[in-house]
Amino acid sequence: MHKLLLLGDEAIAQAGIDAGMSGIFAYPGTPSTEITQYVRDSHEASKKGIVATWTANEKTAAEAALGMSYAGKRSMTCMKHVGLNVAADVFLNASITGANGGLIFVVADDPSMHSSQNEQDSRVYGKFAMIPILEPSNQQEAYDMVHLGFDLSEKYRTPVMIRITTRLAHSRSGVIRKEAKAQNQVRLPENLRQFVLLPAIARKQYQDLLNLQPDFQRDSDQSPFNTYTDGKDNGIGIVACGLAYNYLMENYPDRTPPHPVVKISQYPLPENHLQKLYDSCNEILVLEEGYPVVEEMLKGFFNSGKKISGRLDGSLPRTGELNPNIVGKALGFPQPELATIPELVAKRPPSLCKGCSHIDSFIGLNEAMEDYGKGRVFSDIGCYTLSALPPYESINTCVDMGASITMAKGAADAGLAPAIAVIGDSTFTHSGITGLLDAVNDKANITVIILDNATTGMTGGQPSSAFGKIEDICRGIGVEEEHIRVIKPLKKNHEENTRIMKEELAYEGVSVIIPRRECIQTLNKRMRQKFKEKAASTK
Amino acid sequence: MKNDIILAGVGGQGILSIAAIIGYAAVQSNLYLKQAEVHGMSQRGGDVQSHLRLSSKEISSDLIPFGKADMIISVEPMESLRYLPYLSENGWLITNTEPFVNIPDYPPLQKVMDEIKKCPRHVAFDAGKVAEELGSKKAANVVILGAASPFLDIPFSLLEDAVSFLFGKKGEDLVNMNLDALRAGRELANEQMH
Structure with a gap:
């Protein structure tokens, strides 16, 4: 069959389309965005009537996926690692409810934090x-594994997690498709x-989940994706999880390491392979992308057995993604001794x-803040987080989605004005909406700037x-009409915009300023499209 | 056969288009391919790179090991130097010499050029100017790809086919302009090599 x-x-997206998935729900987040985007752009998916939705956040996405599973259909929800924090409530409880139609959580971790605030391991x-x-x-x-995941999910009526990392998410290679279901x-x-x-039902459901553990174990032990490959040199045995397996193989041009190797791509950990490796080798080296999860498990608390090395003992760096x-x-x-990067190469x-x-919004805000001094601007996650860097240096926090409003409220409660x-x-x-509701209910003295680039x-x-x-959301929550101010962030409006910001900063209560102007990237994209259509219609 | 290539530039300069053209041609040649890209935050005017690996055998790692790249193809001169630790002893550096200045501390261009010239095997010229003469400055990336083509183990005609295919949707004029850009780059590289 033709390779894609x-x-x-x-x-993952194409596999969902081929495996009979009926819906995919997500909030965009690097490095997971392209999964849902691909399904949304796919003619095949739209012909099959597959629902592909950008939701308000990861929790609403995961709940919609669970609802689709309840209705008996296969569904997928995709998120970046920190998105799973937002969806953690439904994720952990969905393991207790179990699934009906196949349900997959795809979580894309970002070791080295290329586009993230941490490198938590899903x-x-x-x-x-x-x-x-x-x-x-x-x-x-x-x-x-999407096909396997849906099958496992329906076999055991359990949600299944697919964990990938940035390097796999954003690397291209040939893929052979299976027959569509x-x-x-x-x-x-x-x-x-x-x-x-x-509670009474949940206790039973929880027991059901516990009773399934030996089945999950057996499936892992027998999984074709978990393998034991023998090697003559048993001085050291190697455990390679997920992507780390490739970096191991890269070091042996003929792809045959001299050591016994356990490749792990399905968890719970395959006991059979690991026991065999432990019994036959003098020591174990664990290669894994992310936290030393497997290394810790193999080591145990007292570390009383054979030497087990990896990220914890410094054989590999404790943080960051791996490489060959x-x-x-x-x-x-x-x-090899490497060429150095010439000193003159500047950071970009x-x-x-x-x-x-x-x-324009930050130039205005910086001027409006001159009378109060630095250190009072709580912010959030998006392009605008770049304003923490020179030349603007406008914001002082970026923690998690929506934390700007609630942290500002807490600081205001502490007396920061x-x-x-x-x-x-x-x-x-x-x-952000629920935090704004808290602020309104407590009549907190905060100014919320909602940068609306549409x-x-x-x-x-x-x-x-x-x-x-x-504006309707703000009104509905109870922000006073006269303190909802919409401005257009343009250079020519700088003075007026700064004046409005100053007015609202001086107001003792909740005010909302909405600088509104379309993102320059989407505007350009729209204009190019329009130009193309116009050119086509005049031909 | 193996070609390990680092593609370098600044977000928005079109290195992924270069990757797409080579990738399409590689698939037509039945080669194995892996190509690691950068998405997300760095695309906003930051430095971006792509690891592109072609081989007649199965490829293990998505990332090229340090010191193993057969070539660096860069659409920006300073960015070509950022990835020198990847370049193998006998590797080629192929770069555009037109700087993309979006930072206050961009070094003097002459000094950047001096560093590029220290690299024993390099091809360097102003691809923006070449592209502009052919009709559009935006084709500078395709000119650079043309300059790298003598070092790729892919028949040139397949690269031409890939350009025709990938720009096909955008009309015949654009296809021809990019084909001219590809050929002009190749000629300039051949001149500089001899």
Whole structure:
């Protein structure tokens, strides 16, 4: 069959389309965005009537996916690692309800924090929820494991997690497709109390999940994705999880390491392979992308057995993503002497685009804040977070989605006046609304600036749930009409905009300023499209 | 056969288009391919790179090991130097010499050029100017790809086919302009090599 050249993300999306998935729900987040985007852009998916939705946040996405599973159909929800924090409530409880139609949580971790605020390892969550975790090592496995994931999910009526990392998500390779499956019909759960987590029912459901653990174990032990390969040199045995397996193989041009190797792509850990490795080797080296999850488990608390090395004992760095050289060094290969980067090469950090509306907003805010001094601006996650860097240096916090408003409120409660929150339109509807409600209910003295560029900009311009609704939301929550101020962030409006900001900073209560101008990237894209259509119609 | 290539530039300069053209041609040649890209935050005017690996054998790592790249193809001169630790002893540095200045501390261009010239095997010229003469400055990335083509183990005609295919939707004029850009780059590289 013809090979498709796909990103790891796209391989997962295509597999969903082929495996009879009926819906995919997500909030955009690097490095997971391209999964849902691919399904939305796919003619095949739209012909099959597959629902592909950008939701308000990861929690609403995961709940919609669970609802689709309840109705008997296969569904997927995708998020970046920190997105799973937002969806953690439904994630952990969905392991207790179990699934009806196949249900997959795809979680894309970002070791080295290329586009994230931490490098948490989602395998810890998977273990927490006690559900099977699949960790593909390449694009083909990513494709195949979606099929496996849906099958496992329906076999055991459990949600399944697929864990990938940035490098696989955003790397392209050839993928061979399987034959397409038909979608499930609507089919209610056999037990209509399965999803009712009242304590008495939940206790039973939880016991069911515990009873499934030996089955999950057996499946892992027998999984074709977990392998034991023998080697003559049993001085050291190697455990390679997911993507780390590739870095191991890269160090052996013929792809045959002399050591016994256990490749792990399905959890719970395959006891059979690991026991054999432990028994036959003098020591164990664990290669894994992310936290030392497997290394810790193998070591145990007292570390009383054979030597087990990895990220914890410094054989590999404790943080950051792996690469062939890091793994080669841990294997004892001499590393080549490298050319150095000439000193004159300057750093080129990401920056706000030329013509970006945020630039005018921050120039205005900086001037309006001159009388109060620095250190009072709580902000959030999006392109505008770049204003923490020179030349603007406007904001002082970036923690988690929506935290700008609630942190500003807490600081205001502590007596900081004025306290300012700066949040984007999409982040506001993601997790800012409830915080604003808290502030209004407590009559907190904060000024909230909702930068409305009409899109989710940082992840490539997905539609924003807030579009056309921000003033109504603020009014509905109880922000006073006269303190909802819409401005247009343009250079020519600088003086007026700064005056309005100063007025609202001086107001003792909740005020909301909405600088509104479309993202320059989506505007350009729209104009190019319009130009193309015009050119086509005049031909 | 193996080609390990670092593609370098600044977000928005079109290195992913170069990757797409080579990738399409590689698939037509039945080669294995892996290509790691940068998405997300760094795309906003930051430095971006892509690891592109072609081989007649199965490829393990998505990332090229340090010191193993056969070439660096860069659409920006300073960015070409950022990835020198990846370049193998006998590797080629192929770069545009037109700087993209979006930072206050961009070094003097002459000094950047001096560093590029220290690299024993390099091809360097102003691809923006070449592209502009052919009709659009935006084709500078395709000119640079043309300059790298003598070092790729892919028949040139397949690269031409890939350009025709990938720009096909945008009309015949654009296809021809990019084909001219590809050929002009190749000629300039051949001149500089001899």
